[in-house]
Amino acid sequence: MSSKKKYVFKLEGMSCSNCALSIEKHLQKNKIVEFNIDFANNELSVARGKNISENKIIELITKIGFKATLVSIEKTKKNLISKTEVLFVVSLIFTLPLLAHMFLNHEHFLSKPLVQLFLCLPVFLIGIYQFGNSAIRSTINRLPNMDVLIFLGSSSAFFYSVYGCFFSNYSAKDFLFFETCATIITLVLLGNSIEKRSIKKTTSSIEKLKELNETIVKRLTKNGIEKVHFNQVQLGDILFFNSGERIIFDGLIVEGQAEIDSSFITGESLTSSKKAGDLVTAGSIIINGNLKLKSEKVGEETTISKVIQLVKDAQNKKPKIQRIGDRVSNYFVQFVILISILTYITNFYFFEIDKLESFLRSIAVLVISCPCAMGLATPTALMVGIGRAARNGVLVKGGDTLEKVCQIKKIIFDKTGTITTGKFKINKIDIKDDNHHHINSIIYSLESHSSHPIAKSICSYLKSKSKLLKIENVEEVKGMGICGYHDNIEYKIGSSRLTKIDNNNYDIFLTADKKLIASISVQDELKSDVIDIVNDLKKIGIRCSLLSGDKKEKCVLVNNQIGFNEIFYEKLPEEKLEIVEESNKTLKTAMIGDGINDSPALSQSFVGISISSAANIAVDASDVILLNKNNIGSLKTLINISNKTLETIKQNLFWAFSYNIIAIPIAAMGLLNPMWAAFFMAFSDIVVVGNSLRLNLKKIN
Numbered sequence: 001m002s003s004k005k006k007y008v009f010k011l012e013g014m015s016c017s018n019c020a021l022s023i024e025k026h027l028q029k030n031k032i033v034e035f036n037i038d039f040a041n042n043e044l045s046v047a048r049g050k051n052i053s054e055n056k057i058i059e060l061i062t063k064i065g066f067k068a069t070l071v072s073i074e075k076t077k078k079n080l081i082s083k084t085e086v087l088f089v090v091s092l093i094f095t096l097p098l099l100a101h102m103f104l105n106h107e108h109f110l111s112k113p114l115v116q117l118f119l120c121l122p123v124f125l126i127g128i129y130q131f132g133n134s135a136i137r138s139t140i141n142r143l144p145n146m147d148v149l150i151f152l153g154s155s156s157a158f159f160y161s162v163y164g165c166f167f168s169n170y171s172a173k174d175f176l177f178f179e180t181c182a183t184i185i186t187l188v189l190l191g192n193s194i195e196k197r198s199i200k201k202t203t204s205s206i207e208k209l210k211e212l213n214e215t216i217v218k219r220l221t222k223n224g225i226e227k228v229h230f231n232q233v234q235l236g237d238i239l240f241f242n243s244g245e246r247i248i249f250d251g252l253i254v255e256g257q258a259e260i261d262s263s264f265i266t267g268e269s270l271t272s273s274k275k276a277g278d279l280v281t282a283g284s285i286i287i288n289g290n291l292k293l294k295s296e297k298v299g300e301e302t303t304i305s306k307v308i309q310l311v312k313d314a315q316n317k318k319p320k321i322q323r324i325g326d327r328v329s330n331y332f333v334q335f336v337i338l339i340s341i342l343t344y345i346t347n348f349y350f351f352e353i354d355k356l357e358s359f360l361r362s363i364a365v366l367v368i369s370c371p372c373a374m375g376l377a378t379p380t381a382l383m384v385g386i387g388r389a390a391r392n393g394v395l396v397k398g399g400d401t402l403e404k405v406c407q408i409k410k411i412i413f414d415k416t417g418t419i420t421t422g423k424f425k426i427n428k429i430d431i432k433d434d435n436h437h438h439i440n441s442i443i444y445s446l447e448s449h450s451s452h453p454i455a456k457s458i459c460s461y462l463k464s465k466s467k468l469l470k471i472e473n474v475e476e477v478k479g480m481g482i483c484g485y486h487d488n489i490e491y492k493i494g495s496s497r498l499t500k501i502d503n504n505n506y507d508i509f510l511t512a513d514k515k516l517i518a519s520i521s522v523q524d525e526l527k528s529d530v531i532d533i534v535n536d537l538k539k540i541g542i543r544c545s546l547l548s549g550d551k552k553e554k555c556v557l558v559n560n561q562i563g564f565n566e567i568f569y570e571k572l573p574e575e576k577l578e579i580v581e582e583s584n585k586t587l588k589t590a591m592i593g594d595g596i597n598d599s600p601a602l603s604q605s606f607v608g609i610s611i612s613s614a615a616n617i618a619v620d621a622s623d624v625i626l627l628n629k630n631n632i633g634s635l636k637t638l639i640n641i642s643n644k645t646l647e648t649i650k651q652n653l654f655w656a657f658s659y660n661i662i663a664i665p666i667a668a669m670g671l672l673n674p675m676w677a678a679f680f681m682a683f684s685d686i687v688v689v690g691n692s693l694r695l696n697l698k699k700i701n
Helices: 018-031 052-064 083-103 112-138 146-166 178-202 204-212 301-313 318-348 353-368 371-391 400-406 436-447 453-465 528-539 552-562 572-586 596-604 616-618 634-668 675-698
Strands: 008-010 035-039 043-047 067-071 217-222 224-229 238-241 250-261 274-275 285-297 394-396 410-414 423-430 473-478 481-486 490-496 508-510 517-522 542-545 566-568 590-594 607-611 622-624
Touching: 018 035, 018 052, 018 508, 043 052, 052 067, 083 112, 083 178, 112 146, 112 178, 146 318, 146 353, 178 453, 178 675, 204 318, 238 590, 318 353, 318 607, 353 634, 353 675, 371 394, 371 400, 371 410, 371 634, 371 675, 394 634, 400 607, 400 634, 410 572, 423 436, 436 453, 436 481, 436 490, 436 508, 436 517, 453 517, 453 566, 490 517, 528 552, 542 552, 542 572, 552 566, 572 590, 572 596, 590 596, 596 607, 622 634, 634 675
Parallel strands: 410 542, 410 590, 542 566, 590 607, 607 622
Antiparallel strands: 008 043, 008 067, 035 043, 217 224, 217 238, 238 285, 250 274, 250 285, 394 622, 423 517, 473 481, 481 490, 490 508, 508 517
16 A cells, blocks of 8 residues: 555454455455455555545445444554454353253253253354354355355254244254354354464564554653653654663654664664764664654654555555465355255255255355465465564565565666665865865765765765855756756766766766866775675575676676676666666566666566665665665575465465365265364364464574
């Protein structure tokens, strides 16, 4: 979902993942495109649009048997005990005596038909409340879900038993299946409760981040220091953080010095020292020291809030493999109902099985069938995989991206700021004019308009020896440099491509009305882990290329240290784009970069990967963001998590399909009564969720 403002709704009546799938299809059918369904927390968030109102969403949800209530993001809270768990406990209280009568003699009062009816009735009413409304509405809207099967199975047993209780001429006990009806509902409620508890564990990464948004912070006011909630902090507020506290805002340090651990957000294990004038990222912990911080991003703009939203949105972008399960689920309920009817007809008319046994077999078919397992197979694995990636400093914008990462055969690396630190050492500034201070100020003022790493390094180097001048008609030429006017003189600073001046001893040139007035020599260094990462990627069959706008000499020097399969140098943004597009024709190619000049290539690559320090346009053009800007080790983490996640999805789908292929014939042959069928149906969901949770334990590095 985009960064638009959203409606957030609390959903009621969503008992399984197939319910979520029904809601999803219904919204898409009604041209609602940007939304996210959080099954674990029963939430629906919808991007606001011209023709989208809260009443329209509520009406659409109500139409298919669910209830939606608008809530504010700030007030969304998690309950310790869900409504499903309460209903399960109530059902269990009435179901246990019904089961007990099976082990007592026929004279016991629990064996009396009316007693069984009154014990079963509350459970059946709970079943109607939990499954019936959704089943009927979903059938009317031609989106039958799992609730249809549960409702049919339990209702058949209940009304058949009522018939036996009041209208049968035969022994009532031959027609009483009240315990079957109650047990089906109770066991399905148990399965739903365990399923939801388990799925909440798959979203633990998001929950840990959300907890930070409930933090109380210390704010400086005219009257001194006051404690306020996270949501009350305004842009520009001065906040205090002490040793051991977690910084929950992106901000500028205005006073103090501290050792910072940013591993919670970036995955970077090493601590860093921060002082006044440095920027800090939300999520960092102060290991030692105290800071006074000016908030620069608040609310939904903080790093933490954006990470939460990106991870939640990512779960709604389905990989192709999930569409297999979705397609099967579309027709599964109708197929099972048909099989159930055929089970009764075949057993009773062709195999001469008595009416009661044939009836029980047809109910068992209804109950044991489980489209939920297919519906859970992909989303649960994605939730764990994306969450684990986020904990390791990798933001994945879509579940489909994780699947695409597995197919990458080639990675093209940008040089400056991606495989190099981006912190340039200014070796020398050769100024032709006698007025050094003025020329330094021109350079400083021009470069202050650029976000390129070289420009930032030059500004940092000249800050103390320059003043900021007014530059007019500023224009940044992608991949070349900056142009602008001061006192009616045209200044250009950049590479030889922009200034038309070439000198192998220098990298950046400044001209005044096309006349050279200064030359700058810069030197960059490789990030510490680049050589190992490239070697590891090559070992698993991924080709690695260097693509840069820098000079041939510098690119060759870097390649001599790393050993890329191929290098491209002195390339403009449009040339980078052409190279990536050409590469994609033969090999699935990922591009990793961090600059404005990389954004066209990032957007057209099979998978675009940017560094967290990248320009906003590069981040927007990317599918993946590596939060640790100091090294690219998380690139290997991304590939490993992607492979493990896809492997888990395949295992889950295999189990879900195999379960149904085996379970339905077993039930049809009478080898499982409906109560055991309900138990195994619930168990199948738990197996899928449990297998997904195993992703948290798998080694990824």
